[in-house]
Amino acid sequence: MTHQPVLVRGASLLGEQTADVLLVDGVIAELGTARVDAPSDARVVEADGLVLLPGLVDLHTHLREPGREDAETVRTGSAAAARGGYTAVLAMANTSPVTDTAEAAERVHSLGRAAGIVDVQPVGAVTKGLRGEELAELGLMARSRAGVRVFSDDGKCVADARVMRRALEYVKAFGGVVSQHAQEPTLAGATACCHEGELSGRLGLPGWPGVAEEVIVARDVMLARHTGSRVHVAHASTAGTVEVLRWAKSLGIQVTAEVTPHHLLLTTDLLGGYDPTFKVNPPLRPAEDVEALRDALADGTIDAVATDHAPHARHDKEHAFVDAAFGMLGLETALGVVATVMVESGRMGWGDVARVMSTRPAEIAGLAGRGDQGHGRPVAVGEPANLTLVDPAASVVVDRDDSASLSRNNPWHGRTLSAAVRATFLRGTPTVLDGQLVEIGATTEGSLT
């Protein structure tokens, strides 16, 4: 299939030198600091003052399909992702039914291909039904057309050390990684919903102590060392976790970690009004944890930013706080949060943003080395044209109703965030232009496998 060529004129590559970038047939065909002539049939995107990044990759997205299509579908979630600058997302396994078989993984994968807006790579469950007892069909999922490489029981912790050990050992056969939702269940009880501290004590909300995350991270890095396997820490949320990661990495243990935008900016104080919009798992933490996470992201101790985009139908949040669903939206606002917290403050440049939101997530997920279908690749001639164009000078007041998601549980509503995604290109085809979705039909091309 041929594409209409696109010439991105005058963009700043990763915030540094300015260049014209010609996208032809899904790859970067030309890249010149001098003026590049556009083919006669090319669409020209004027990018003066805009920053061109490799397309963002989200390690942690909940798409809710199958099972809760009223909250999100693969298509609407993909659209939200594209608006957020993403070209690939990893769809978590806690759907209904759970993605714990090759067939289930292929279904999600094919729904993503049919939508054709971003590459949707299913995450496979570690254990059958997320029950934490028996391994799911990890190998069959890996060998399926979906080519699953990341496995997670996210939403639940693989609490049994022996099961976790077996999972780590098993995925070595196909270069997989286990992404752990670190929450020791006997320390953070079944109803835990608020960071354990003075506020939880005052509000009478069941506490979720940071140590419940840290003991699992500590255990898992030791298991990763023992098995020689890779473990990934989903949504790290505490300063203690950062300490464990720093120590483990200093020993050469194969551990990677992600942090969410909301854990980089929001604090537990927001729970004072019992607003379930801010109920998330792990919970929002105090400012000292937030500060440690920012430092860790800047210095590479934490590898990636991942959204934990968790759409919920309105009625699932309209319960008493302890009964309301966990989670918040994140795909459309993640870049804005990172720009606000990390770039505007001078902690990171746009090259660092590319590292933590594209390059490293793609490497962790095994999406970086798949020829012209790859993600998180350098912005260079011959590389796949999965790209994101960002206006670094923009200032956006978030409006929850301006969203491609089916859900509205947006914690950023009314806040001003820096920067804005102007365009997203999936294999050279614009999925977003001028900040708006480009209507594209179903397509059968674009498989990752």
Next chain:
Amino acid sequence: MKKHLLSSDDLTADDMATLFATAAEMHDVQRREVKKLPALRGRTIINLFFEDSTRTRSSFEIAGKWLSADTINITGKGSSASKGESLRDTVLTIASMGVDAVVMRHGASGAAQQVSQWIDAAVVNAGDGTHEHPTQALLDAYALSRHFGEGDRLGSLEGRHVVLVGDLTHSRVFRSNVITLTRLGARVTVVAPPTLMPAGIASWSSSAGFATSYDLDEVLPTADAVMMLRVQKERMSGGFFPTSREYTVGYGLTRDRLRVLGPEVPICHPGPMNRGLEIAADAADAAQSLILEQVSAGVAVRMSVLYHLLAGEGTA
């Protein structure tokens, strides 16, 4: 006063004084043959109890009836909430029936506050999870004020040392009481084993102006009043203390401690009591026990609260 009573923090010391003054008048109604005031005639109050309660629901119901309001009880069991309806939909349905106030008991902390954002009627928090129970704290303070007063005149709590003992972590009564009692000038010490102290209590107590202790025997001799809190066995899934015997030895108001306390120091308990666990029968039934007075004070205080929230000008 604010439109709702969700937390003891909603009330200033002046508000509390006003409520107590009215409660004292309402208290007299209980001695009358015809216990009825016309103050809330034509008003409708829903007692919306998602969690079992006998004394609080009855107390609010009697308070409403004695003020001539139409009071309706709805319990959680069998309600649409138990059939999976969201809390918002449930209360919007009820509020749409034209009620003036919703008195709400819910097993989840913050539920009353959330509901107050969804409906126009006044919301009274009649206990929300392990968060607060503001009318219980008001009635406790009112009962103590009556105890420390002379005749019908209420006494001051200024400088009085009130000791709260027991399962602080799970106690909404404790949370409302520390706010209410400190606001009224009392010196408050809370006593519990470390496992039953809420998270972060060290910083909380220093900012809120109350003291903490693990040692009841050290604190007890200086108490001007003791408030024993129920050990909430139904919430005790985590092994908060080794055995009932050990708890009683460490933190129960035993016969020996009753002697240390002396006969002048009033004993409170919000009920229901675990006799023999946190409070010995001798202490519960002692002459200085205010436990039954707390119950009767509860009706008067709740009449006062409903009156101040609902009575418009000229309706008194």
